[in-house]
Amino acid sequence: IETDHKPLLPLNSKQQLNSKCERWRLKLQQYRFTIKYIKGKHNTVADYLSRSPVDNGSNDEDDYIPTKSATTQTDDYMKTKIVAPVIT
Secondary structure, three states: EOOOOOHHHHHOOOOOOOOHHHHHHHHHHHOOOOOOOOOOHHHOOOOOOOOOOOOOOOOOHHHHHOOHHHHHHHHHHHHHOOOOHHHH
């Protein structure tokens, strides 16, 4: 792996890493690899570990998280049988 992200260099060493790099180390431990640092201006083909993917704006239904406004949540909360008698 050639990368311009220096914190990735100790990924395949025994050095203590931050939690994000440690998770990467666990995912990658099944592979044999070496990591070589190159300056960013020379890194014409960035690897996945150096550049996180950009959201492509897809409207996939699996990615949809329904939300409620604060007003709607408050109204729903006030209607519950537990809270309504206490507040009124």
